[in-house]
Amino acid sequence: MKNxxxxxxxxxxxxxxxxxxxxxxxxxxxxxxxxFLEWELISFNSMSxxxxxxxxxxxxxxxxxxxxxxxxxxxxxxxxMSSELNLNRFVILVLLFILSMILLIISPNxxxxxxxxxxxxLVSYCLVIYYQNWKSFNAGMLTALSNRIGDVFILMVISWMxxxxxxxxxxxxxxxxxxxxxxxxxxxxxxxxxxxxxxxPFSSWLPAAMAAPTPVSALVHSSTLVTAGVYLLIRFNNLLxxxxxxxxxxxxxxxxxxxxxxxxxxxxxxKKIIALSTLSQLGLMxxxxxxxxxxxxxxxxxxxxxxKALLFMCAxxxxxxxxxxxxxxxxxxxxxxxxxxxxxxxxxxxxLCGIPFLAGFYSKDLILEMVSMSNLNMLIFYLYxxxxxxxMFYTIRLxxxxxxxxxxxxxxxxxxxxxxxMLKSMFMLLFMSIIIGSFLSWMIFSYPYMxxxxxxxxxxxxxxxxGGFMGGYFISNMSINSINKFKNTxxxxxxxxxxxxxxxLSTYGLSYYCLNFSNNLMKNIDMGWSELYSGQGMLQxxxxxxxxxxxxxxxxxxxxLFSFILWMMFIFILFIIMV
Numbered sequence: 016m017k018n019x020x021x022x023x024x025x026x027x028x029x030x031x032x033x034x035x036x037x038x039x040x041x042x043x044x045x046x047x048x049x050x051f052l053e054w055e056l057i058s059f060n061s062m063s064x065x066x067x068x069x070x071x072x073x074x075x076x077x078x079x080x081x082x083x084x085x086x087x088x089x090x091x092x093x094x095x096m097s098s099e100l101n102l103n104r105f106v107i108l109v110l111l112f113i114l115s116m117i118l119l120i121i122s123p124n125x126x127x128x129x130x131x132x133x134x135x136x137l138v139s140y141c142l143v144i145y146y147q148n149w150k151s152f153n154a155g156m157l158t159a160l161s162n163r164i165g166d167v168f169i170l171m172v173i174s175w176m177x178x179x180x181x182x183x184x185x186x187x188x189x190x191x192x193x194x195x196x197x198x199x200x201x202x203x204x205x206x207x208x209x210x211x212x213x214x215x216p217f218s219s220w221l222p223a224a225m226a227a228p229t230p231v232s233a234l235v236h237s238s239t240l241v242t243a244g245v246y247l248l249i250r251f252n253n254l255l256x257x258x259x260x261x262x263x264x265x266x267x268x269x270x271x272x273x274x275x276x277x278x279x280x281x282x283x284x285x286k287k288i289i290a291l292s293t294l295s296q297l298g299l300m301x302x303x304x305x306x307x308x309x310x311x312x313x314x315x316x317x318x319x320x321x322x323k324a325l326l327f328m329c330a331x332x333x334x335x336x337x338x339x340x341x342x343x344x345x346x347x348x349x350x351x352x353x354x355x356x357x358x359x360x361x362x363x364x365x366x367l368c369g370i371p372f373l374a375g376f377y378s379k380d381l382i383l384e385m386v387s388m389s390n391l392n393m394l395i396f397y398l399y400x401x402x403x404x405x406x407m408f409y410t411i412r413l414x415x416x417x418x419x420x421x422x423x424x425x426x427x428x429x430x431x432x433x434x435x436x437m438l439k440s441m442f443m444l445l446f447m448s449i450i451i452g453s454f455l456s457w458m459i460f461s462y463p464y465m466x467x468x469x470x471x472x473x474x475x476x477x478x479x480x481x482g483g484f485m486g487g488y489f490i491s492n493m494s495i496n497s498i499n500k501f502k503n504t505x506x507x508x509x510x511x512x513x514x515x516x517x518x519x520l521s522t523y524g525l526s527y528y529c530l531n532f533s534n535n536l537m538k539n540i541d542m543g544w545s546e547l548y549s550g551q552g553m554l555q556x557x558x559x560x561x562x563x564x565x566x567x568x569x570x571x572x573x574x575x576l577f578s579f580i581l582w583m584m585f586i587f588i589l590f591i592i593m594v
Contacts, residue, residue: 021106022093029086029113033079040075044458051123067124067183073313074120077246080317081120083447084238084324085113087440091328092230094436095335105145109234112138116239120246123185125176129169132211132243136162139240142231143224154226157521161220165210165244168203175200188253202260204251208244209264212297215271219518221294225286229331232286237293237327238320245300245316252309265305269398272298274515276405280412280490281512285330285341288413291514292367293323295402302399303382306389314459315378318452322366322374325444329360332437333417336430343413347420352430357418359441364410366448368480369403377452379403383476384466400479407483408490415491 042048050070057064089106096102115134122128136159144155176182178196187197213221224236235241248255255261275294282288296319304312334341336353350357362373369379386399422428432438510516546552 019093019102021103022089025089025106025110026086026093029082029089033082033086036075036079036082039070040072040079041458043070043075044072061180062177063181064126065124065183066127068121069123069185070121073249076317077120077313078117080320081113081116081239084320084444085109085234087443088230088234088324088328091233091331091437091440092228094434095230095331096228105228108138108141108145109231112142112235112239116243119243123183123250125169125173125182125184128247129166129173132169132207133166135211135240135243136166139224139235142235143227145228145231146226151226153522154220154223157223157518158220161210161213161217161521164217165207168207168210172200172203172207175203184251184254188251197254198258198260201251201255201258204247205255205260205264208248209267209301210244211247212241212244212301213271213294214244214264214298214301215267215274216517216520218271218274218294218514219521222287222290222514223518225284225290229286229327229334232290233324233327233331236290237323241293241297242300242316242320245297245304245312248301248304249309249313249316252304252307256307261305261307265302265395268298268301268305269395269402270298271295272302272402273398273405276402276409277511278514279409280405281508283342283344285334285343285346285413285417286327288343288409289323289326289330292326292406292409295406296323296367299379299382299399299402302395303385306385306391308385310459311378311382311385314455315382317455318366318374318378321444321451322363322448325359325363325441325448326367328437328441328444329356329363332356332434332441333360335434337424340424343416345424346417347422348418349422349430350418353432355432355438356441359445361414361418362445363448364414366452368407368410368483369476370480372453374448374450374452377456380476381456381464381466384468384473385464387468387472387475388466400475403476404479404483404486407480408487411484411487412491415488420491 048071050068052068052070054066055063056066089109092102092106092109096105099105112135115131115138117131119128119131119135122131139162140155140159143158144151173182175196176184179187184200210217221236221241225232227235272295275291275298279288279291279295282291296315300312300315300319303315332353333346333349333356336349337346350361366373366375369375371380383399383403386396513519
């Protein structure tokens with residue numbers, strides 16, 4: 016009999032922790048309170064390394080969401096990972112991950128941020144390689160190496176901030192807007208956030224990380240790890256305004272949003288479609304953040320976390336039912352066989368599309384209206400609206416393949432919707448996905464945004480959604496004869512479905528050449544010349560002297576006499592020469 020006590024303990028602790036954070040957050044928000052705690056660890060040369068904690072409404076709200084999603088994921092894992100021999104190890108890894116995330120959320124100090132940031136990278140690597148096979152290993156290495164780039168930039172920020180006498184970046188945000196050094200720090204922070212949130216050119220690790228178990232994908236790759244970069248930029252937002260890097264981020268995040276939407280329409284792996292959808296929404300958060308609207312980015316971050324975690328959990332149930340098969344071409348007609356899971360799946364998908372009065376509508380609609388009001392060029396405007404249409408496009412395609420088309424896997428099958436442990440955890444997130452948008456909209460924005468648009472621009476969102484709906488419906492119903500007409504576009508399809516060749520660039524460019532170069536460097540420098548002229552070289556010289564000395568000592572008296580006579584002759588000759 017397997018011991019599930021750790022699952023129940025983790026679930027209850029995290030659930031009540033989220034409730035505690037909810038009440039605390041409401042109290043802080045109503046009274047406009049901030050608590051800042053500092054604990055000095057070490058001090059040297061007027062530099063002090065301190066452990067800092069910042070508790071305000073934003074950190075408490077994010078902690079509440081992280082702990083609520085984590086509690087339902089751990090409860091869900093009780094059933095999903097029931098055949099796992101080392102269930103305790105899995106739950107402990109998830110809890111370590113949550114601890115790292117909370118450390119990152121409450122840190123206003125760049126050193127304590129690094130602890131949480133590195134903890135996220137390390138534990139996510141352990142979770143991605145959890146199923147120990149070659150695919151998981153390669154995905155884990157790509158994830159770890161991509162995230163290490165961001166870690167290096169955070170370390171460079173720490174070393175650069177020694178010029179200021181403290182690593183509490185929160186004190187500097189409002190004073191150094193035009194300072195060149197702070198602009199460099201801002202650029203490094205943006206690159207670090209881009210690696211963690213998988214923006215172009217670091218996007219390929221996020222779909223590869225789907226090799227992890229589905230509960231991990233629901234927690235790590237929807238609501239916590241990938242949003243850490245967005246959260247960091249929200250905290251640093253005052254520093255980054257009016258810098259060149261923010262304009263560059265706007266273009267790159269818009270392209271990420273577009274690229275992920277196009278690639279999701281070519282993909283047939285269920286989890287990878289949802290991962291590319293996450294990538295598209297991350298691009299949306301980053302782009303609205305680079306326009307100087309951090310509250311709106313935070314709003315979308317929270318609403319997206321809810322329905323995307325639910326979407327991953329529903330996908331996990333479907334994969335379980337399909338004998339661990341993830342190809343959507345073998346699925347179909349699921350709404351007849353697993354109606355409750357299909358209900359959760361459809362509602363979370365509609366929330367993702369921004370259907371009115373679900374969670375995603377409140378944030379996405381407001382974002383698109385603010386974009387329509389902003390002074391942006393045509394490229395960014397089209398990237399926003401076209402990417403929104405693509406979201407609807409791949410969602411309808413997914414629903415057609417999963418819910419409406421015929422079942423294509425086996426002639427004898429056993430689909431059942433009676434795994435109540437999974438259903439309970441999913442219904443908790445379903446309830447939140449429905450109500451959380453309106454709840455947050457009046458909680459985060461104490462005053463409403465003034466939106467003033469002409470009628471056609473106001474209805475543009477509806478036009479785009481209807482266009483995406485029609486496109487997804489027609490493409491899903493397209494016969495094989497119609498698809499054959501597109502054979503000539505094979506190269507274009509290959510380019511689009513492989514995320515603009517980004518995985519090849521990451522694996523061959525980042526991993527193969529960089530690792531080969533570092534291997535040659537290690538062999539020639541570290542284990543070559545530097546060894547010859549330092550440790551190994553000195554060892555050889557001392558060894559030769561000691562062998563000669565031992566030979567002299569171990570031999571007979573004639574050698575001593577002979578060497579003594581030689582030394583005396585040498586001294587006598589020197590004496591004569593000097594005289």
